[in-house]
Structure formats: structure tokens, C-alpha cells
Amino acid sequence: MALHTTASPSRRDVLQQSALGFGYLALADLLRADDAPAGKQAPHFKPRAKRVIFLFMKGGPSHIDTFDPKPLLDRDDGKPFPGERPRVVFAKTGNLLKSPWKFKQYGQCGTPVSELFPNVAKCVDDICFVHSLHGTNPAHGGAALKLHTGSDNFVRPSMGAWIAYGLGAANDNLPAFVTVCPTLAHGGVNNWASAFLPASCQGVPLGNASTPVEQAKVRYIDNKRLTLSDQKKQLALLAEMNGDHLARTGPDGALEGRIDSFELAFRMQKTMPEAEDISKETDATRKLYGLDDPITAPFGRQCLLARRLAERDVRFVQVTHSDSMVQWDQHGDLRKGHSKNAREVDKPIAGLLTDLKSRGLLKDTLVLWGGEFGRTPTVEGGGNDGRDHNPEGFTVWMAGGGVKPGFRYGATDDYGWYAAENKVHIHDLHATMLALLGLDHEKLTFKHAGRDFRLTDVHGQVIKELFA
């Protein structure tokens, strides 16, 4: 149910409106005495991860050209797809198209990775691949919303917002959910919004996909006219006036909360720029993320920001790889497009994994990599060089945060069109991610418009096989 402003808000209201939120679990504990929410009893599980970094590859990277090699596709190149095509497809495609890239096995686990990701390939022993993910929507908008919110046609809270709601902020001076250079297209804000969850759970964007990453900042974080010491004076005056006002109104949780929020905002003006400032990072670290190379530098900087935010205990950091077009959407020009895209992200991603590991952060940070869907094994367009959207079966991978390292789960069919073995729906991915964070997806609920809502709606199974 929506929050109500009341003369003297109930304890629940005050807690739910409080600046950065206690998190659902803490809230439930605090409320249990007077007003325990239905469906809340047994403690959720022991968490394996404390935070998530989601590397979102906007547009739909091709699984069969990156991490899911298909020998039969090589063999039957140019022949018709022998199976049944999905009832609904986004675009018309022709015959089978083999991958233009060669695969090689890497690491002790021997996981195959294509030439597109030579650096990530070196990290496969830390990675847990899910090859059998499937969604429902073959268009970018629906698929992106499904991946981020679990729903492709209703406005629902983003997974980051659910996690912020469930766990609350671990750092009092930073938001619980930050999204770096998100794309405004295909659902836009709804992909990081809190919908009916408290506003404190929404993702705080640093710029957007059309902002150069060096300029990506929290809105209104700095002031060009006044110095911090002037602002301190303004705040002192404000506090006195607000104090007088409160004395006249009598105790009021909302007014008091707003007084506190100014102090917190003032602190954020210091902590946020400090978190964003990479000037003190060593050359070795910068190199690790590819900041010395103009091609890898932008995404490298995003990944480095993600580490700095994770280090400061931001619960959910999303990093979006999207230029002002749909980056990974190669209906044509697959060879050139995917080469360029992979080149931009491969080194930074490997750098992030290596850096997190060496700092001891990987063990409780869950890194998730993926796009809104994969691509078809059949060719699109006349140039024999394109693939259509494919939500029927594709690959995402996770690392750290309590997942099984050097592990591959599930499989697509022989040609890579459909998830075939150990299918994992996007709802299952959400359920599993929440479980890694210690949250039971069936119990993490919020009452709205007369009923309880969940990230996984009425679906979702935790895939325990993925746990380390």
C-alpha cells in the first residue's frame, strides 16, 4: 500500500520513509512487536553475497559467438534450421550461420570461450556459466524490463530496488543502489526505478548512456556558486528554522526525517565525489581496467567505479555497456559489431574480476554478466552477417558471491536456439540471486494495491546447483 503522510505517522510509515531505509529485514524485526507483516516469519538464509555488480550488455550479445559453442552449427552452416522456430519472432531469419569466431578451452575447468573474450577467458575458473537462461519477450523493451523487473508489461520495481529494499543500505552516506551510465531506451528509468517500493530503494543514476563516463555524476551533487562552508551556514540557518517549525507543529516523523535528510545530503556531497574520484588509483590498477587504452577506457572506468562503489558497500551496482545506439544489437554487421563491443569490455571485465579477487571482495560480491537476450543461430539480412534476437535460450554468467567457480550449468539445443537442459528462467535467475544474498524470493514481499508483490511474481525456483 502506498505510504501515507499523516499528522503523526505510524512507526511503520516513519521507518519506511526514512532517508536510506533500514531494509526490509531490519524493518520487519523492528515492526514485529507491534505490527508484523503477514508472510514474514522464519529468518531468511545465511547470505553468501553482500552485494551485486551487474554488467549489463545492452542489445543482446550472441551466446553462440561468445560462450556457447555449437559444433553442429559449424557443420550445418548454410542449411535450414531443422527444428521448429518460435511462434513469435522479432524478425525473419534465414538458414543457419556458423560462428565467425574460433573457440578454445581455458582454465582448469576447460570452459570454451571464443576469440572475442581472450581476457575474460583467463578468468573462467572463477566463473559460473548459465547456458540455459530463457525469457519471454523477443523485443528489446520487453526483454530488458523482464530482465530488470521480472515483468515485461507492468511497471514493477527493479531487482536492484528489491535488493535495496530487502537489505537496506550498508553505508549510511551512499545510496543502496547505483546505476552507472544506464540507457534511457527500452524501459529507461523503469529498469532501475522502485515503482511501488519506497523511493529510497530506487537506483541513483550516474549520468546515462549518452553521458561520457568522466561526467557521470549524481544529479545536483555539486554547487558551483557556494562553498561548502557557505552551505554549512545555510544548513545551520535551515536547521534553526526547521527546529522552530517543529516546535510549533509538535512531534512529526516526516518533518524530522526531512531535517535529517539535509545532513545526510551534505555528507553525500563529500562521500559521493570521493567514491567517484579515481585519481588516487595506481597505474597498475588503471592498466588492469584498460584505462590506458582509449578503446577500453570508458567501460574500464565504469568497472572501476563499480569496484569503488562495491568497496563502499553499495548493495547493487549496475554498469551498462551501451553507446547511444543499441550496442550489442547486430542484426547485420555481426563480425564488426561484436568484435568492437567485445574489445571494449573484455579487458575491463577481466580487470574487475581480478581486482575484486585480489582485494578479497569477490567472495562476497556477486558479479553478473549478461544482456536482455541472446541471438539466433540463423542468419538475418542479406549480408550473411547478422543474427536476430533470441530470448529462447542464452547465456549469462556469474562470479564470486557464493557461486560455484569454474562451472557450467544447463545447455541450449544443438544449434543454440532453445534452452534445452536444466532450463533457467529469468524468474529463476532472480530467485537464485536473491537467495545468494540471503533473501527468500517468496518472502521478500511488498503490499501494494491490495496484495503482496514479489520480484518473481508467482514464479521462480532457486537453482541450488549454482551455489559453491
Added chain:
Amino acid sequence: MTLAVLGLTPGPAVAADPAPTAEDIRFFEMKIRPLLAERCHKCHGAEKQKGDLRLDTEAGIRKGGDSGEPLIVAAKPDMSMLLRSVRHAQDVPAMPPKAKLKDSEIADLEAWVKRGAPFPVSIKVGSDPSKHWAFQPVVASAPPAVKDASWAKSDLDRYILAKLEAAQLKPASPADKPTLIRRATFDLIGLPPTPEEVDAFIKDASPTAFANVVDRLLASPRYGERWGRHWLDVARYADSNGLDENTAHGNAWRYRDYVIASFNADKPYDLFLREQIAGDLLKKANPGSGHEPLIATGFLALGPKVLAEPDEKKMEFDIVDEQIDTLGKAVMGLTLGCARCHDHKFDPVSTADYYGLAGVFISTKTMENFKKVARWHENSLASPADVKKKAEHDAAVARLKEQIKGLTAKTDEPSKVELKKLKAELAELEKKAPELPSAMGVTEGTPTDVPVLRRGNHLTPGAMVARRFPIIIAGVNQEALPKDHSGRLELANWLTNPKHPLTARVMVNRVWRWHFGQGLVRSVDNFGLLSDKPSHPELLDSLAAEFVKSGWSVKALHRRLMLSATYQMSSTHDARAAIADPDNRLRWRANIRRLEAEAIRDSLLAVSGLLEHAGGGPVLTHLKNRDYIFDHTSKDRTTYTTHRRSVYLPVIRNNLYDVFQLFDAPDASVPNGDRPTTTVPTQALFFLNSELAANSAAALADRILTQTNLTDDTRVKQLLAITYGREPNAKEAERLIAAVDAFEKDFSAGEQDAGKRRRNAWSAVCQSVLASNEFIHIR
């Protein structure tokens, strides 16, 4: 837990006690209710009770069917008729008769019975959902007797006072005049009162002083801008589609302006609704009427649509679903959308009810086509002159093309030159193509009934349903809807029938919510079984009845609410009452409310003298209708630098203006009559660092400094009169002047010009005043 239930529930009856645990409820809601709804309610539910058995209420399940045998023996599945039936055991009717339940479903039922067949409270209450208060006719009762006969100004007050007295609470003292006029002005026009208006009210000692203020505000064109915006929340109004293909609603502004004008004109609410639902049909019946009824149907067309949905049939039903959901919530406070996939889990709304309504909307044309990227329909508003102009233009283009065609084959030089010239002319002419005015809206499609879609999936159609309205309100004996049109007009008439139990109640409750910060029914968009119980049911009914009797006049309703003693109470805190009634449901005082996003921005502009009152017209001047706001790019070129009122700023789905986002403006994708009020630090950052806050503060400082011969004391007086609508006390005045002096000293290093320094110092102080709680709260 199961054991406890076992031990306590002997005998054949369904377990009544103890209260179900949270786990019980969860199990029932997750497993049992959906199963019963999907597999049993069709024959044993609200509509049909085969074998005199009803499985959608606790009473029904307890009673069992006509065999007389108990359906459930608590904790003993093997002895329970329910289990024997679903297992298709000997000597009991095999249920469901055609498709046996899955083993897992039978196991769930077994587990439930083993637990003692616990029911959650939601299904227990009232037992028979048709008895739910909101579905009963509105009954106007005599106001209750009260002990303190002197306090009440009207019947409304008597309803409030009676409950306060019963709880041994007292209403707060009346608000002082500056507080009251500030409250009333924000409430009705969304702007602060000017110092002159406050003065005039204070000086007016007549008994009608406040009534005069209310009348003045209701007559102001600013009123429609404020209350139109409230309705736009309910109508999920936006200037872009949102969702996947975020294209410009280039003509949505016509609907917005229609709503504003309707409130200003005090258009009867029933007519307002009829126009929005069936304006095109009203216009057909009365061709002489203006464009308004056509524009009004924008209400049905403005929803977010997945325009690139590759499954066209799904898109069509998704759009209808959005319409039903919006209509249900906005007008009736019913979450009808829930019944798309299964019988409503809480409310007595079946899938047949849903598809009965869906037929009405499938028979309505909302879209030009469903091919991705799909195009929505717009109703033409072109005058004969417009059409003529367009026809002339088209003819000119055709003539040119003909000439070009004649020349293309020729190779001689003069022809080539001529061809080039004509081609340039054509390009120029085509650029100037007159665009015929049109409005998003609906028109009639092909009247047709639709089948129930199992699980909401159009690939699994079930039985056909005749177009009709939900049985719980319209009853079973409904007149068949006409075969030759959609039935929208009948729908509109049915909804606005004075006897409809929900329409008037929902609207008076909305208006109450927008005045008092909290509805009599707090869940303003949901009056179903899980809704909040009304705090004053008789008052709600009395207001609803009066509303209808007044000819559905919203302005009369404002007067009724605002001229009450209840509205005019102060917000004085009372420690005893705060403990007895912390949520102020009994209304022992006025609520302290934060301004909404639009009112915050408008107030900043108003007090600084920057606000421009030009209103209406197109908002997306940088885009053509249906252009992408941004698709693959994330560059949004929409600007918000105008100083017009917030209601006239673009509402861009997926990238709402950040000031609106910050201060809880709704997402504009679903109806929302109850905006939340949240407090997050990024709001504070806005007041500290945004251009809007800084520019407003600077302009306010300029206003205070315009008259050069004033003392600082007088300036502080002015400042608080403009911003807070009251006089400063001595301490405040001293504090503010000291702060100006301190800033002036601070700025001496950086700014040589004494005049500018002083202005900057006042500006810094003004910014603190604008950021204060008092400025953005009504008390």
C-alpha cells in the same frame, strides 16, 4: 504448527480456530486459492453453484454441497469428500469431471487439509464477498447525535464529531486565519496565497470571509490547473508512450487541456466520465457539439503500450487489459485487471466478467494497426476548411509529381534544368504539408464478443462470453449489449447511473484524500475486499449521495468539505490523541502535508515572481507526433526550462522530469490517486544545489531588494509574508538579518561590488527559507 492445528481441531468441521499462522496464509494464497480459482470456481463460484456447492467463500466450503456430507474433515484428507472427489475415488463424483487435477495439485490440497484447512482472514471476513460494503447501495442516513452541539458547522462535522466523542477525543481548535488561507489556497489552486490575499482575509471580519476565499479560489483559472492535475494522476496522463518504443504523444496535451477546462467549468462528474469513456458516441448523437467529447476519449488511449510486441494478438489484448485496469481503478476502485488470467483472488470478479468487458474494448478501435512499431488511432478534429486546405495541398503535390514524371524521360538540357527545379519545389512543398489536427482517442471498431482466455493466453481460448458488465454490481439479468456497436456508451451510462454503488463513493473519497491527505478509505484506488475499511462509512455515503444530488458538482463538494469545522481545524498536536489515534483516522486535527512535486516547483517560481501564467497548448515542440523521444539513443532533448506551471510541462515516461521524480510524482503508467510522500537525501540536494532552487532564491532576493528605502526588518517581514504567509517573530527576524550579515561578510573576499554582495547574501538566506519545512508543508 500442523500438530497444534491437529490437536485443536477435532470433529468434522473445517478448522475455524486458532488463527492461521503466516505460513498457513502463505500456503493458502500460493497454492490453494489459485488452484480453487482456476479449477473449481467456474462451476462452484460466484456465478454457478453446481450441486449447491460454492468454493470461493469459507462459508461455502464449510457448508459443503447438496450431498450433505462435509467437504473437509480437518486433518483427515482420506475422510474428506474434497480429496476423495479430486482423487476420483469410488462412490463420489469425480472432480473436476473432465480434467483430473495434477498429482502435485492433489498433494497440495492434501497438505492443506492436513494443516486443518486454515483460511486467511481475507476470505473469512464477511464470508460472502457480495456482501462487501462497497458493493452495497449508497445509503444516506441521518447524521448522528453529538454532545457538543456548538462545534459542528454542518452534517459532515456531526459524523466526525460523533466518532471523536465516542473515542473521548476532542477536535483541535480552529486554525488561525493565515494558516487557513494558506491551506485553502494550496488545496484549491496549488500555489501559496499572496501577502495581499492573506491581509484581505485577516481584515475581513464578516461571517462569510472564508466562504468568499473559497469562492474566489474556485473561480480562479488556476483551480483547474490544480485539480486537473489530480485527475491526470488517475488518468495516468503522459506525453510519451514509455515502455519499449518511447514515442511522442504529440496530441495528448489536448486531453490535458480538456481535463483542466472541465474542472474549471465544474463539468458534472458523470458527464466528465461519459465523455472520457464514450465521447465519440456522444458526439455522434449530437454532431453539433464541439471537439471536447472526441478529445475526452484520450482517457482510454493514453496508456503505455508495448508497441513493438511481435505477437500482435497479445498486443491487442494487452492494450485492452490496460484500458480495463485503468477504468476499473480510476472509476470504480476495482482491480479488474487481476481477472485476466484467473478469477480475481480476492474480489468477486470472474474471468467471465473480465472478458465480458474485454469484448467492449475489443469492439472499440484504439489502434490503427498492431504491426510493430504499432500506431495508435487518433480522431480527426479537422474543420472543413482544414480538410480543404489539405486537399489543395495534396492536389498541388500531385500536379508537381505529374509534371516531374513527364520530364524524367527527357534528356535535353532545358528539361533537365526544369526537372531539378521542380524536384526542389516538390521537396519544399512537401515540407509545408499542413498537418490536420487530431487527438488521441478511440472510435468504434467491429462489435464482437471474445472468449475467456485461459491464463490470459490468447492461444488457449475457452468459452465465449457475451459483452456485459461485472455481475457483482450489474447483476445477472443484464440487458444484452447492442450487436451493432461496442457497448461503450452503455458502459459509460451504467458507470454513471446514480445507483452505481462505487462511482460516486470513489470520487468523493478521492476529493477527500486530495484535501485531507488521507481518504476516508485510505486505499483510494482499491475499494475491493482487500481495501481499507472506511473510517466513517456513513459520512462517505452521505457525501456520495449529496454529490449525486448536487448534479455531480465537484465544486459543490469542495464547498461542502471546506466550509466544515473539520476542514478548518488547526494541526495542533495532542499527545493523548496521538497515542489513541496515531494515524489521525478520526480527524482530531488537520494533517501536516508536504506539497506535491508540481506545487513545490510552482511555489518556487511563484514566490520568486518567475511564474508565467500562460497555459495550454502543445508541449513537445521539438518533436513531431509519434517521433521517438529517444529510442536507441539516450539523448532526451526535452527541456523543462519554461516558467509555466508544472501541469504544462512534458510528462515523459521512462525519463520523467527529475524534479517530478524526486518529489514522488507518479510514474504515469498506472492510475494513482494517492501519491506517496517520501524523504530522500537527493531531495535535499535539489534544494541545496539545483539551478531552479538557486535561481528562485536569487529572484526572490531581488524582489525583496527592489525597494531601496526599506529596513532589513521590513524586508524580513516581506520575505516571510511571501513565502510563509505570516509575520516573523522577533527571534526569527533577528536570526535572518544576522545570517544576511554573516554571508555578506563571507562574500567580501570574492565579490568587490557591495550591491552584488548584498544581493548574494540575501539570496543565500532566501535559499534556506525556500528549503525549509515550513515552505513546502501545509499545516
